[in-house]
Amino acid sequence: MSIDRTRRRILHAGAAGIAGFSLPFAFGTRAFAADGGVLTVAIPSNPQTLDPLNQPNHDVMAINQLIFENLVGVDTRGQRVPQLARAWAISPDKLTYTFDLQRGVTFQNGQPLTSADVKYSFDYVLNPANKAFRRPFWTVIDSVSAPDPATVVIRLKRPYRPLLDYMSKYMGIFPAGSREQHPADFFRQAPVGVGTGPGIFVQSRANDFVELRRNPNYWGKGLPHWERVVFRIIPEESSRLASLMATQTQIISAPPAQLFPQIRHSPGIVGDSRPSPTSPLMMCVNTRKAPFDDLAFRRAVSLVMDRAKISRDLCYGAVKASSMPFAADSPWFDTASAARADFNLDAARAALKASKYASGASFDLLYVQPAYLIDTSSTALFVQAQLASLGVKVNLRPLDFGQMISQAMVGNHQAVLTGFIAPPEPTYLLNALFRPTESLWKATGYTNAAFVQLIDDSYAADDSASLKSVLVKLQRIIARDCPAIWIGALEVQDLWRSEVRNFEVNTGFSLALGQVALSAA
Known part of the structure; x- marks a missing residue:
């Protein structure tokens, strides 16, 4: 099939969807109206888990990273940035990392974050009995201590340059005791209240959608700008593009590469790589x-x-x-x-x-x-x-x-x-x-x-x-x-509607949505 014929087919699919533009799109028994408070994005893959310690899928990390946070983050350009740790220091021998935690952070269930929670989270992933998929990233850690409520000290067995880079994707901080307090599938299917991030899990439906709502007590001042974010699971790249053009979604990842140069300049569409x-x-x-x-x-x-x-x-x-x-x-x-x-x-x-x-x-x-x-x-x-x-x-x-x-x-x-x-x-x-x-x-x-x-x-x-x-x-x-x-x-190539503000393409592929806002139509 030629590029021109493919483009016409997808444009036709998008136009067909616009016929129902004034109606909300529905998942199961819950409807999501396309208004300024709901951010709707399309990703290719269905979540097998929402647990960051066991997450193999970078598409789904866009969901994880709104629920859970880490000591250190990586921005959309791949640079390290403070997250739950507002600062850190590395010893001259590169074996001791000392983290100074942000003040005033609470979990989504209202429990204050302390260094004890960080120690608990790392101890959990390091325990081989818990069989965490991401455990190999952290076995270089010799010990984690919490000398006071705002300080965490991680000591390594040997120098490990990627330690801070891997925190951004392959770890999450959750409340002390939470793994024992909840059933085995809780973190995998419905991790409500156990993260510190801007999004609180609401509901999901396999091969369909995942919905989060705004964390009203998020420690990041003024964030997030949306009331809800809905991740639609759309495996076919042409269908993702059609959903964007029909305004059923506002951001899509992995559009058809052959159409990206043309579509990014279409009316109402923005694209970047x-x-x-x-x-x-x-x-x-x-x-x-x-x-x-x-x-x-x-x-x-x-x-x-x-x-x-x-x-x-x-x-x-x-x-x-x-x-x-x-x-x-x-x-x-x-x-x-x-x-x-x-x-x-x-x-x-x-x-x-x-x-x-x-x-x-x-x-x-x-x-x-x-x-x-x-x-x-x-x-x-x-x-x-x-x-x-x-x-x-x-x-x-x-x-x-x-x-x-x-x-x-x-x-x-x-x-x-x-x-x-x-x-x-x-x-x-x-x-x-x-x-x-x-x-x-x-x-x-x-x-x-x-x-x-x-x-x-x-x-x-x-x-x-x-x-x-x-x-x-x-x-x-x-x-x-x-x-x-x-x-x-x-x-990395992404497309989004022109009403989307503050969105940047992420060099790490996962959609970065914490700063995104929607302007009035």
Whole structure:
């Protein structure tokens, strides 16, 4: 289907929806009128949980982060900002972090926040008996203490540079004793009153919506500006766009990339994009399964990948071509390593000839449908065609995101084409994919003790030059071993109605809604 025909189809869908513009849209037994007090947004994924300690989904983090808060936040540009801690200090040996808490903060149930709640929250996630999905981020912590009600001290076993960056997404602070006071599904399904954030959970319906209301006692002065926020679950990107154009939603994430440049300038619509230099489109290849158990074969796959064409013609600029884990304009990017892994058809043929699969190979390539972050269906077809030119057969297997990630996490795949979201920290995904104790390691099965040691070395780096030196060494190993195939760095793209105020595209992909306001129609 051509771009023009697709655009006409979506514009028609939007126009059809406008026929009922004066009516409220309804979910179940509750109606939500499109008025100035209700902010309505569309996200692609259905929440499996609302518990921040177990949240695997970056779309749904937009909900979590309105309910729960952390000691430190990260703003839409990826910079650290105070949150429940108004200030912090790091000891010279980088092993002790002292946090000074905000004053006058209460949980949504009216209970004052104290350092005892912070200690309780970290102790809970660190307890292996609680099986928190995000526990691996925090096992470097040796102890958490609360010397007085407004002070928290975290002591580490070793230096850990990403500690503050990870607090923004992979942790939440909740009242002491709350996990024992509520049934097991409380935090997962209906965490009412146990956060400090601007949004209080009201209700949800699977595959439909999640509703929050304004926290009237929120410690952030004058916030939030909305009375309610409703997250509509709309998996299809064309349907999300149609809902925006029909004014049924006011903000949407992950619009169709091929239409984004035109639609962002449509009457009543605003759009913007922001690079996410550590969030890649990539192929996770299972190095423990044929044919990716052969280094030369993996190298052939990397070298046959025409990333510039994929970025330009198939992803419409929503992916910036890169054969390394970082965007090409990132300060961490190593040009020499990228050149070794980048598109070179003659070198790809030579690598395949040197592999044990020179006489032919085939594999299944899983990719996500409906689209998650970006539509990869055209890229999957292109990869299939490129490898066919080498005599390699690729069997395409579309799955929804939940099915795909569950297969990858247990290693029940040969190759997966997908986008991954990472915080603005360069080793997050490298650690997750290549450290054998991490949750995504089975997606690659790659084992290299020297590689893991370099990640640990990066945690102790205390300036940009020493960090870059370690990252260059990591990229040299990636260029040599091809433990995964990077295609490019994702660009975050969002669209919103012109009546939306104070909205900024978030480099971390999750919609940032705490500051958003709606002007009168």
